[in-house]
């Protein structure tokens with residue numbers, strides 16, 4: 596099985612989660628993990644599974660304005676900005692993709708708290724993936740950061756387990772091919 600993991604990350608947490616998910620997926624084949632800023636050249640039809648994740652900003656996927664906010668946050672908090680952090684996010688990348696088909700899954704990182712208060716970027720990512728024609732092989736999943744924007748203990752292990760589960764699901768379900776009715 597060939598899997599592509601595309602992630603957006605400002606402070607590194609979503610990258611760590613993406614890497615952990617990729618370790619879990621690696622039990623079932625080859626995995627390419629790329630930041631969204633380098634995903635434009637990827638041919639998604641070459642993959643059996645596409646996994647997309649990003650940080651939750653203002654209850655959903657980041658925008659240019661919230662990424663600027665994160666850059667400001669990095670000036671005052673003990674966090675390090677990822678390369679290209681303030682450029683394109685998953686919202687823009689997904690928005691530019693053509694209609695397609697295949698299997699996919701969505702994840703995010705967010706603050707630890709009731710989802711009604713925090714929001715969750717993966718819900719929007721999953722919705723967009725479905726609209727593009729993907730079949731989601733699992734419910735979208737959140738991985739939690741603490742108040743200092745650091746991944747909580749145990750979350751990387753949970754992400755690796757989630758990756759293994761995705762590999763099993765993607766291996767055992769058949770992706771729907773687009774029908775003329777979908778066009």
Ligand SMILES: Cc1cc2nc3c(=O)[nH]c(=O)nc-3n(C[C@H](O)[C@H](O)[C@H](O)COP(=O)(O)O)c2cc1C
Pocket residue numbers: 603604605606607608609610649650651652653654655661662664665668704705706707712713714740744
């Ligand atoms: C501008 C900004 C807005 C944020 N808004 C939310 C939010 O609405 N809900 C939430 O749970 N976390 C929010 N956060 C926390 C981020 O989800 C957290 O920093 C992110 O998951 C860390 O991932 P990263 O290290 O990959 O950037 C926000 C962070 C920033 C910088």
